[in-house]
Each structure stands twice: as structure tokens, then as C-alpha cells.
Amino acid sequence: MTTNKKSSSNVNVETIERHQYDVVIVGAGGAGLRAAIAAADGQAKVAVISKSLLGKAHTVMAEGGVAASLGNVDADDSWDTHFYDTMKSGHFINNYEVVELYTKEVADRVLELESWGAVFDRTPVGKIMQRPFGAHSFRRLAHIGDRTGKELIRTLQYQVIHHSVDVFQEVTTTRLLLDKEGRTAGVFGYYREDGRFVIFQAKSVVLATGGFGKAYKVTSNSWESTGDGAAMAFQAGAELMDMEMVQFHPTGMVWPPGVRGLLVTEGVRGEGGLLYNSQHERFMLRYDPVLHELSSRDVVARSIYKENLAGRGTPHGGAWLDISHLPAAVVKSKLPGMYEQFLSLADVDITKEAFEVAPTTHYAMGGIRVEAATGATNIPGLFAAGEVACGLHGANRLGGNSLGDILVFGRRAGMAARAYADDHDQGDLMSGQMEDEAQRVLAPFSRTQGERPYQLMAELQEIMTNYAGMVRSRDTLETGLEQLKTLQERSTRMVISGSRAYNPGWHTIFDVQSMLVLGEAVIRGALAREESRGAHWRTDFPEELPEMGAWNFVHTFQEGTVVVRADPVPAMPDRLARLFESNQSPGILRKQQRAARRGGDS
Amino acid sequence: MSEEMVLSIYRGDANGGQEEEYRVPLETGMVVLDALHYVQAEAAPDLAVRWNCKAAHCGSCSAEVNGRPRLLCKTRLDQYVGQVVHIRPMHAFPIIKDLVTDVxxxxxxxxxxxxxxxxxxxxxxxxxxxxxxxxxxxxxxxxxxxxxxxxxxxxxxxxxxxxxxxxxxxxxxxxxxxxxxxxxxxxxxxxxxxxxxxxxxxxxxxxxxxxxxxxxxxxxxxxxxxxxxxxxxxxxxxxxxxxxxxxxxxxxxxxxxxx
The missing domain is CATH 1.10.1060.10 (Alpha-helical ferredoxin)
Structure with missing residues (x-):
């Protein structure tokens, strides 16, 4: 990533705007904002850096709900049942410690939001309503219609602005700054508004930069999800893990072309929506005789794909989703966003007719490897939380577990970063590091000819979609890797015209570079995992193999190359392993046992 | 469908500016934001427009289309067939650049x-x-x-x-x-x-x-x-x-x- 072409105007780092904080949080989605609230709970000086405006981050697009075993509608639900569901759907390569902390704490985090003014839909007795979702044993997702992410981010956003937290909006960070001992010392970035540089010195940094779904052509992710934080940390020495695990949500919009990939919430199926193929067959009855449409996302997505392969797809290569059997008033009150979205963008009234859906890139289960309790990475002073981190979801994320993830681990990372800042001095910045970065970031302006960033973005998305998408094999992956390496090489020669002021083409350069690095990790991880597990489907290894389930694939960045190694999946202690002795979740078992006792009594 | 739309997009900053015309092929279901992305990719990579979700959830892409305040991601282009589509930044806020304002x-x-x-x-x-x-x-x-x-x-x-x-x-x-x-x-x-x-x-x-x-x-x-x-x-x-x-x-x- 270096350039030998010196920019005509050498940057004097002494003149760059600088700020000093105890804790800097990069990312202003749910995880970043929750981290900020936790970090600011005391004397610490805290800043949040947001790539877009406050309240616009990708969290806003989460629809269906937040999964927490409150037991408001199904009293048999409990943390251990939620634990069971999460581990099982993650195909047991999740970090059990992360899952245990999560399932024990998420209910408190949801109630805390209620104390902060979030207004969830209610049960008839006035409690927080919970809806069913794919592969959850019970009705578990607290929600507000189909706009739950917006409720979370808005609630957190107003908490943050009422705390003493400085928010820097529309700032892109391009590099993590380390001191000479390799400890976190700050971040380097620029204001998107005018392109001027800014340096944040910090004792600790929390990365909450989300996923990288924009690496794919058909995606539910917003423009921001370009993996900046993961790429930045990785190149600075942080480890990535499970990068082969990219979730393809079964139901994205298909038609018209402009909305292809836009999310259709799992809440549609949660509320009773049914999937049909072109022969009007409910094909999910065949693929999952127990859970039907509410099977886990990997299963439903693959089933839609297989129906199309068998020639039973819809006109634009998907499946029909139908909720029109419900009263129109119910659809409009429980799924108002979906109703509006289809009516205004696709001229379809979902209360009256079925609509086409197809899989869309949705979520990165993989990310920066962190310690369970703190979100600490292997770089001292660097923490990560939310989609950018890894460990909770394993090979397949359950719906509703990401909104819970950002609350539980955002808070934990914020607290840990504050504790770290209390115990450590500010690391010294190295001026050479900042000079190099300033020159690298400006280099595209000094070139007179070269590669166009939008063109490279399109090619990258094409490669990832065609060769490292929902269906993979050694052949596709190797072809993809070869093409990606060529693209990486071309990406060092990107050129941009115009000024540094709000220049989207310039911004795209860094998005492309981040995703090229992460794309390589995805492909190398997918090559290493010679089996099919959860979201990762290899046609040359179609079975899930017990011996492969013992490993997580960990990536390090060494001299410009991604190096993969296998680390053992942490083994559950007996008290947790016991939960999996029968093929039923603890809550369902309790319910069955109670029913059996009642049956015996009568 | 090969209909061509004419977009007249405000280009400028606090020091002033004017509308400039760009031609965009109309696709089924296209929204104004799609058309602006086409312009960015093909003609003006530095055209400033704020957007995030392109699903009317985030509220970033507010601007004025033919004089009316609208979300660019929710405004269908086909309603303007036969007209020039004038796209300007929100008037009530100070301009930063092109369609981006200081909110x-x-x-x-x-x-x-x-x-x-x-x-x-x-x-x-x-x-x-x-x-x-x-x-x-x-x-x-x-x-x-x-x-x-x-x-x-x-x-x-x-x-x-x-x-x-x-x-x-x-x-x-x-x-x-x-x-x-x-x-x-x-x-x-x-x-x-x-x-x-x-x-x-x-x-x-x-x-x-x-x-x-x-x-x-x-x-x-x-x-x-x-x-x-x-x-x-x-x-x-x-x-x-x-x-x-x-x-x-x-x-x-x-x-x-x-x-």
C-alpha cells in the first residue's frame, strides 16, 4: 500500500488538526454508541468518529427485532435456551464464552433501552412484545414494527448527545496509529466535508465499524459497510477469524433492478409469511419439515437457490413470499416499512399479492478476533465490538442476535477501553507513520492517469459475488483469488479528479482498498474450510465434517499477504456441553416435561 | 427501455454554482439516487450527494427535486418522463457542496x-x-x-x-x-x-x-x-x-x- 510517487505538496504533520482523548470510538452504529455511553460513564474524555451523520449508520436498517429471552410471551424461554439456539445455529464454531455472556446479559440491555425511552410494541398485559424468528425456540424478538434498528440507534444517539461525548461526524479513518512498542496511540483520518486531515490521539480505541457487505454486488448493506475498521486493524497487526462465514439473507428484494438486494425482514416470515416456488409449492416443507419457513437463514437461502437450480424459480430468479392471507390491517401495523417499501419502489401491494425475494449479502459473522469479556484484540489498547468483531455467531447468525450483540458487547468494549485508558499513558505518535499515511491518502490526486475507483469497486463486487458468494468450490475460489490479486495490484494506481471537498470518488478509493484486503481473507478462509458448514457452502465438500468443526481459521497480515492458520475452537465446559445432550433446547424440554407431568397427573 | 432522462444537477459550494445537465438511461424502477450514482460512475466522480441505506430508512439523501423536498432514494425517476429533472440541495441549510448541506x-x-x-x-x-x-x-x-x-x-x-x-x-x-x-x-x-x-x-x-x-x-x-x-x-x-x-x-x- 505504499506509493513511490511523492505528492508535490509534502505534508507537514505538525500542522494537522489534533485531538486528545482517553477513549476514541470509531463507528457510530449501535455498538459504537453503546460503547461511548459506557466509556463516558465517569471522568474519561470520549469521542465518537462517525463516517456518516449521527444516526444514519447501518444499524438503522435492522428491521425484525432484538433477541432476548425476556420470556414475556413464552415463559419457558431462558438464557440457556437462547444459548442452545445460538450455538446450534452457529454450527458450534462460535466462542461459547461470548455466547454465554450475550444470552445472560441481553435482556438487561433491552430493558435499559426501555428506560432510555425506546418504545417497543406491547403484549396485551403491557409488557414488551416478542415475535418468532428463524431457528429461535421461542417468540423472542423485542421489536417496534419492522423498524427496530431505527429505534435502537435513535435511543442510543439521544443518550450519547445527552452525555459528555464529542461526536465527529462524516470523518473517514484510514489508519490505526501505533506507538513504537506497538500499542494503540490513535487514529488518522480526514473530514469528508473538505478533505482536511485530522489525528485523534487516544489511550484506547474501540472499533465499531460494522461489516463489509458492500464487497458483494447484491447486498442489503448500506454504502458504509466497507470493512474499514477490520482492514485497518488487520493491517496494523490484529487477527481476523471466521472470515469465510458471510451470511446471505434469504429474502432480499429482486425487482426492479435498482432495489435488488434491499432487505425484506425475516419478520415477514415471523408474522406468518409463506415461501412458494413457481409451481406454487411450499418448498420449505421439504427442506425443513420441522421449522418450515422459519428455518435458519443459511438453510432457507440455500433452499431458494436449489429451487432455482431445479428450474422452479420466479421470473427474476427468486421465490415468492406471501403474507396476503393476513388481514391488511395486521400487515400494515406489524410490517409498515415493508408495505411502504414495496408499494413505493416496486408498485406491489403486499397485503394483496405475493412478491419476489432472493438471497442477498447481509452480515459478516467473521471479523476481528477478540476476548469474550472485553472485546480486546491482540493489539494493546485496541478493542472491537459489533459486526466488526467475531465469535458470537459462528457459522450462521440468528436473526435478532446482531442488535443484541451491539448492545451487550458495545457496552463491554466501552467499559474495557475506559479501564485500559485509566491504567495507561498516551502512546507517542510516530511522525513518519503519519507522514506516510498523509501521502498515501493524497496520492490519487497526484496521478494524471490510472484506475477509476468506481470501476474497481464494480469489479471487486463481481469477483466476490461470482467466486466467493453463496456457492463455492476450490475452482471458483482459486479463480476469484487470482482475479482479486490482480485487482489489488491495480488498486495501488487509482486516480481521482476534482478537489478534496466532499469527493465521493476519492472516498471510494479507501473503501475499495479495505474490501480488497478483507476479500482476500474471505477467499483464503473459504479455501481452508474444506467442508460445508452454516453459511459456508462448498459444492466440492457438500457435507459438514466433525473434524473441521474443531477449528476456527485465523488470519494474520504478513508483509502484504494474508496468512491463514487453524486454531482450535474453545471447548465448552461440562455444565454447558450438557445442554446439548438431547436434540431439544432446554426450554422446549422443560415445556415437554411439564406437559408430560400434567398428562400423567390427569 | 432505452428512454434517456435529462438531469439538471446543482454543482457548486458556498461560493456559488449552477445547474449542470447530465443524461441518464432510464431503467425500470429507477429512483433519482440511482441516476445520480450513474452520473458519479460515468461522468462526475466528485459529484457530492449524501446517502446511506437507499431504502428510505436512514434519511440521508434529502434534497429538492423539481422544487419539492424529497428523499432521493424514494423518488421514482419515471414520474418525470418528458421533463428535465432539476435536483438541488435543501434550501434551508447552508450548502457544503453540490447536493450536500450542513445540517x-x-x-x-x-x-x-x-x-x-x-x-x-x-x-x-x-x-x-x-x-x-x-x-x-x-x-x-x-x-x-x-x-x-x-x-x-x-x-x-x-x-x-x-x-x-x-x-x-x-x-x-x-x-x-x-x-x-x-x-x-x-x-x-x-x-x-x-x-x-x-x-x-x-x-x-x-x-x-x-x-x-x-x-x-x-x-x-x-x-x-x-x-x-x-x-x-x-x-x-x-x-x-x-x-x-x-x-x-x-x-x-x-x-x-x-x-
């Missing part, structure tokens, strides 16, 4: 709103019929189109005097929350500039979330303020029954003074 004033005033103050910590017992009314305000995506169209802000530069419709909906959201005990009446009257609104309902017309801001937020808030400050019977009552300092109506008064 920071909204965040500045939002900070001053006295926050939600629950009677007890959660879990709350609240019924759906009691929360329906506030959930309407929770639909807000903070696109600020209502602020853009509000004539107090747009034509009279009243940003310092009136917080605007978005913020009134935010106040209403907390003020009408069944568990809230804060009193924001003095704040609304003296700080937020609620009396400046003369209920022309322009904000309701442009709200992409169909929030009836004027009728459901602003008018009830005005009634609360009027009851408190201009109700003659209450004024009389207050004259004879002056509560001890800070006693009634509870937390309300000191929250207002904090604002």
Missing part, C-alpha cells in the same frame, strides 16, 4: 431538549393503545425535510428562534410517553420557539414517514403550553395557590432550567 444545526438544538425522564426504571407496564400515539413519532428518520420546508427556517432564517418540526416531534415523543415525568413547557415556550409555528402544515406534506407532525405533535404541545401559561383560570389559581419552591410540579421545573 449540524439540527444536532445542536437536539442536545438542548430535556431528555426522557421515567417515573421508575424499566420494565414498564404500558399498553399498546397508550403507546400508539408516541410510536408515530418514533417513525421519524431525521431526514430534516420538514425542517427544510418549514417557512420559519426556510424563508425567515429562524434557526436560532425555532427548533423546527422535527424537534417538536422529538419533544412530543418524550412529553407524551406514558412514563415520562419531565416538564418541557417552559422550554418549549422560551427556548424551542414553539409559538413561532403558525400551523401551516407544510411539514406534514413532505414527511416521507407520513407523521402528522402539526396535528399530533405541535398542536397538542401548543395546548400544553397554553394551558400552563395562558389559561386565565389556572393563572387565577396560581395567584392564590403558590406552591413552595421546587415542590410541584416535581422534577419538571429543574429539568427546564437545565435546558
Amino acid at each position: 449540524s444545526s439540527n444536532y445542536r438544538v437536539a442536545k438542548q431538549i430535556p431528555a426522557f425522564q421515567p417515573r421508575t426504571p424499566a420494565p414498564f407496564t404500558m399498553y399498546q393503545r397508550d403507546v400508539d400515539r408516541v410510536q408515530e413519532f418514533h417513525r421519524c428518520i431525521e431526514c430534516f425535510l420538514c425542517q427544510d420546508t418549514c417557512h420559519v427556517l426556510r424563508n425567515h432564517g429562524g434557526t436560532d428562534q425555532y427548533f423546527g418540526p422535527r424537534m417538536m416531534a422529538k419533544v412530543a415523543e418524550w412529553e407524551m410517553h406514558p412514563m415520562d415525568v419531565a416538564d418541557r413547557r417552559q422550554f418549549l415556550k422560551d427556548v424551542a420557539g414553539l409559538p413561532m409555528c403558525n400551523v401551516t402544515r407544510c411539514c406534514v406534506d413532505v414527511c416521507p414517514e407520513h407523521i402528522v407532525i402539526t396535528d399530533n405533535a405541535i398542536i397538542p404541545l401548543k395546548e400544553r403550553v397554553a394551558d400552563q401559561y395562558w389559561d386565565p383560570i389556572r393563572a387565577l389559581f396560581r395567584r392564590f395557590h403558590r406552591p413552595a419552591e421546587g415542590a410541584v410540579p416535581g422534577a419538571g421545573s429543574d429539568v427546564s432550567s437545565r435546558a
Whole structure:
């Protein structure tokens, strides 16, 4: 990533705007904002850096709900049942410690939001309503219609602005700054508004930069999800893990072309929506005789794909989703966003007719490897939380577990970063590091000819979609890797015209570079995992193999190359392993046992 | 479909600018934001437009299309066939570049709103019929189109005097929350500039979330303020029954003074 072409105007780092904080949080989605609230709970000086405006981050697009075993509608639900569901759907390569902390704490985090003014839909007795979702044993997702992410981010956003937290909006960070001992010392970035540089010195940094779904052509992710934080940390020495695990949500919009990939919430199926193929067959009855449409996302997505392969797809290569059997008033009150979205963008009234859906890139289960309790990475002073981190979801994320993830681990990372800042001095910045970065970031302006960033973005998305998408094999992956390496090489020669002021083409350069690095990790991880597990489907290894389930694939960045190694999946202690002795979740078992006792009594 | 649309896009910054024409092939279902992305990729990579989700959830891509404040991601291009599509930045906010404006004033005033103050910590017992009314305000995506169209802000530069419709909906959201005990009446009257609104309902017309801001937020808030400050019977009552300092109506008064 270096350039030998010196920019005509050498940057004097002494003149760059600088700020000093105890804790800097990069990312202003749910995880970043929750981290900020936790970090600011005391004397610490805290800043949040947001790539877009406050309240616009990708969290806003989460629809269906937040999964927490409150037991408001199904009293048999409990943390251990939620634990069971999460581990099982993650195909047991999740970090059990992360899952245990999560399932024990998420209910408190949801109630805390209620104390902060979030207004969830209610049960008839006035409690927080919970809806069913794919592969959850019970009705578990607290929600507000189909706009739950917006409720979370808005609630957190107003908490943050009422705390003493400085928010820097529309700032892109391009590099993590380390001191000479390799400890976190700050971040380097620029204001998107005018392109001027800014340096944040910090004792600790929390990365909450989300996923990288924009690496794919058909995606539910917003423009921001370009993996900046993961790429930045990785190149600075942080480890990535499970990068082969990219979730393809079964139901994205298909038609018209402009909305292809836009999310259709799992809440549609949660509320009773049914999937049909072109022969009007409910094909999910065949693929999952127990859970039907509410099977886990990997299963439903693959089933839609297989129906199309068998020639039973819809006109634009998907499946029909139908909720029109419900009263129109119910659809409009429980799924108002979906109703509006289809009516205004696709001229379809979902209360009256079925609509086409197809899989869309949705979520990165993989990310920066962190310690369970703190979100600490292997770089001292660097923490990560939310989609950018890894460990909770394993090979397949359950719906509703990401909104819970950002609350539980955002808070934990914020607290840990504050504790770290209390115990450590500010690391010294190295001026050479900042000079190099300033020159690298400006280099595209000094070139007179070269590669166009939008063109490279399109090619990258094409490669990832065609060769490292929902269906993979050694052949596709190797072809993809070869093409990606060529693209990486071309990406060092990107050129941009115009000024540094709000220049989207310039911004795209860094998005492309981040995703090229992460794309390589995805492909190398997918090559290493010679089996099919959860979201990762290899046609040359179609079975899930017990011996492969013992490993997580960990990536390090060494001299410009991604190096993969296998680390053992942490083994559950007996008290947790016991939960999996029968093929039923603890809550369902309790319910069955109670029913059996009642049956015996009568 | 090979129809070609002509987009006349404002290019410029605080120092001035003008509309420039770009040609874009019309695709089925295309929205204005798609057309702008086409222009960025093919003709003007430095064309500034703010956007995030392209799904009408985030409220980033607010601008004015043929004179009307709209979300670019939700505005279908095919409705303009046969016309030139003029795309300009929001008028009520200072321009940064092209279609991007400085909306920071909204965040500045939002900070001053006295926050939600629950009677007890959660879990709350609240019924759906009691929360329906506030959930309407929770639909807000903070696109600020209502602020853009509000004539107090747009034509009279009243940003310092009136917080605007978005913020009134935010106040209403907390003020009408069944568990809230804060009193924001003095704040609304003296700080937020609620009396400046003369209920022309322009904000309701442009709200992409169909929030009836004027009728459901602003008018009830005005009634609360009027009851408190201009109700003659209450004024009389207050004259004879002056509560001890800070006693009634509870937390309300000191929250207002904090604002």
C-alpha cells in the first residue's frame, strides 16, 4: 500500500488538526454508541468518529427485532435456551464464552433501552412484545414494527448527545496509529466535508465499524459497510477469524433492478409469511419439515437457490413470499416499512399479492478476533465490538442476535477501553507513520492517469459475488483469488479528479482498498474450510465434517499477504456441553416435561 | 427501455454554482439516487450527494427535486418522463457542496431538549393503545425535510428562534410517553420557539414517514403550553395557590432550567 510517487505538496504533520482523548470510538452504529455511553460513564474524555451523520449508520436498517429471552410471551424461554439456539445455529464454531455472556446479559440491555425511552410494541398485559424468528425456540424478538434498528440507534444517539461525548461526524479513518512498542496511540483520518486531515490521539480505541457487505454486488448493506475498521486493524497487526462465514439473507428484494438486494425482514416470515416456488409449492416443507419457513437463514437461502437450480424459480430468479392471507390491517401495523417499501419502489401491494425475494449479502459473522469479556484484540489498547468483531455467531447468525450483540458487547468494549485508558499513558505518535499515511491518502490526486475507483469497486463486487458468494468450490475460489490479486495490484494506481471537498470518488478509493484486503481473507478462509458448514457452502465438500468443526481459521497480515492458520475452537465446559445432550433446547424440554407431568397427573 | 432522462444537477459550494445537465438511461424502477450514482460512475466522480441505506430508512439523501423536498432514494425517476429533472440541495441549510448541506444545526438544538425522564426504571407496564400515539413519532428518520420546508427556517432564517418540526416531534415523543415525568413547557415556550409555528402544515406534506407532525405533535404541545401559561383560570389559581419552591410540579421545573 505504499506509493513511490511523492505528492508535490509534502505534508507537514505538525500542522494537522489534533485531538486528545482517553477513549476514541470509531463507528457510530449501535455498538459504537453503546460503547461511548459506557466509556463516558465517569471522568474519561470520549469521542465518537462517525463516517456518516449521527444516526444514519447501518444499524438503522435492522428491521425484525432484538433477541432476548425476556420470556414475556413464552415463559419457558431462558438464557440457556437462547444459548442452545445460538450455538446450534452457529454450527458450534462460535466462542461459547461470548455466547454465554450475550444470552445472560441481553435482556438487561433491552430493558435499559426501555428506560432510555425506546418504545417497543406491547403484549396485551403491557409488557414488551416478542415475535418468532428463524431457528429461535421461542417468540423472542423485542421489536417496534419492522423498524427496530431505527429505534435502537435513535435511543442510543439521544443518550450519547445527552452525555459528555464529542461526536465527529462524516470523518473517514484510514489508519490505526501505533506507538513504537506497538500499542494503540490513535487514529488518522480526514473530514469528508473538505478533505482536511485530522489525528485523534487516544489511550484506547474501540472499533465499531460494522461489516463489509458492500464487497458483494447484491447486498442489503448500506454504502458504509466497507470493512474499514477490520482492514485497518488487520493491517496494523490484529487477527481476523471466521472470515469465510458471510451470511446471505434469504429474502432480499429482486425487482426492479435498482432495489435488488434491499432487505425484506425475516419478520415477514415471523408474522406468518409463506415461501412458494413457481409451481406454487411450499418448498420449505421439504427442506425443513420441522421449522418450515422459519428455518435458519443459511438453510432457507440455500433452499431458494436449489429451487432455482431445479428450474422452479420466479421470473427474476427468486421465490415468492406471501403474507396476503393476513388481514391488511395486521400487515400494515406489524410490517409498515415493508408495505411502504414495496408499494413505493416496486408498485406491489403486499397485503394483496405475493412478491419476489432472493438471497442477498447481509452480515459478516467473521471479523476481528477478540476476548469474550472485553472485546480486546491482540493489539494493546485496541478493542472491537459489533459486526466488526467475531465469535458470537459462528457459522450462521440468528436473526435478532446482531442488535443484541451491539448492545451487550458495545457496552463491554466501552467499559474495557475506559479501564485500559485509566491504567495507561498516551502512546507517542510516530511522525513518519503519519507522514506516510498523509501521502498515501493524497496520492490519487497526484496521478494524471490510472484506475477509476468506481470501476474497481464494480469489479471487486463481481469477483466476490461470482467466486466467493453463496456457492463455492476450490475452482471458483482459486479463480476469484487470482482475479482479486490482480485487482489489488491495480488498486495501488487509482486516480481521482476534482478537489478534496466532499469527493465521493476519492472516498471510494479507501473503501475499495479495505474490501480488497478483507476479500482476500474471505477467499483464503473459504479455501481452508474444506467442508460445508452454516453459511459456508462448498459444492466440492457438500457435507459438514466433525473434524473441521474443531477449528476456527485465523488470519494474520504478513508483509502484504494474508496468512491463514487453524486454531482450535474453545471447548465448552461440562455444565454447558450438557445442554446439548438431547436434540431439544432446554426450554422446549422443560415445556415437554411439564406437559408430560400434567398428562400423567390427569 | 432505452428512454434517456435529462438531469439538471446543482454543482457548486458556498461560493456559488449552477445547474449542470447530465443524461441518464432510464431503467425500470429507477429512483433519482440511482441516476445520480450513474452520473458519479460515468461522468462526475466528485459529484457530492449524501446517502446511506437507499431504502428510505436512514434519511440521508434529502434534497429538492423539481422544487419539492424529497428523499432521493424514494423518488421514482419515471414520474418525470418528458421533463428535465432539476435536483438541488435543501434550501434551508447552508450548502457544503453540490447536493450536500450542513445540517449540524439540527444536532445542536437536539442536545438542548430535556431528555426522557421515567417515573421508575424499566420494565414498564404500558399498553399498546397508550403507546400508539408516541410510536408515530418514533417513525421519524431525521431526514430534516420538514425542517427544510418549514417557512420559519426556510424563508425567515429562524434557526436560532425555532427548533423546527422535527424537534417538536422529538419533544412530543418524550412529553407524551406514558412514563415520562419531565416538564418541557417552559422550554418549549422560551427556548424551542414553539409559538413561532403558525400551523401551516407544510411539514406534514413532505414527511416521507407520513407523521402528522402539526396535528399530533405541535398542536397538542401548543395546548400544553397554553394551558400552563395562558389559561386565565389556572393563572387565577396560581395567584392564590403558590406552591413552595421546587415542590410541584416535581422534577419538571429543574429539568427546564437545565435546558
